[in-house]
Amino acid sequence: ILPGHFSGAINMPYTTFLDPSGKHLGTEALAKLFQDAGVDLERPLWTSCGSxxxxxHVILAAHRLGHPGVPLYDGSWVEWFRRSSPEDIITEGEKKKE
Incomplete structure (x- = not known):
C-alpha cells in the first residue's frame, strides 16, 4: 500500500500533539495547532491515519478543547486504499488525477 491521503485531508501527524517528553501539549498549544492547520473545530471533523x-491523538486533543465525539474512520488509509478506484488515490507527492 502506497502512503498517501484522502482528498481534502489536513495532515496533522500525531507527534505534533506531543511535547519533547512525549506528553500531550497543553490546551493553548493544541488550539494553536488546529488553528495553524486551518482546522475549524466548530465544523464537522473526522480523523484517520494509516490504520x-x-x-x-487528534480525537483526544479535540476532546480536551471541548469537542467530544470526533469520529475515527477506523479502517483509515489502508481500507480506503484497498476499496478506492485508482483515480481517487492520492499518494504522497501527488495531486489528484484529473
Missing part, C-alpha cells in the same frame, strides 16, 4: 491508531 486507525495514531489518529486518536
Amino acid at each position: 486507525g491508531v495514531t489518529a486518536c
Whole structure:
C-alpha cells in the first residue's frame, strides 16, 4: 500500500500533539495547532491515519478543547486504499488525477 491521503485531508501527524517528553501539549498549544492547520473545530471533523491508531491523538486533543465525539474512520488509509478506484488515490507527492 502506497502512503498517501484522502482528498481534502489536513495532515496533522500525531507527534505534533506531543511535547519533547512525549506528553500531550497543553490546551493553548493544541488550539494553536488546529488553528495553524486551518482546522475549524466548530465544523464537522473526522480523523484517520494509516490504520486507525495514531489518529486518536487528534480525537483526544479535540476532546480536551471541548469537542467530544470526533469520529475515527477506523479502517483509515489502508481500507480506503484497498476499496478506492485508482483515480481517487492520492499518494504522497501527488495531486489528484484529473
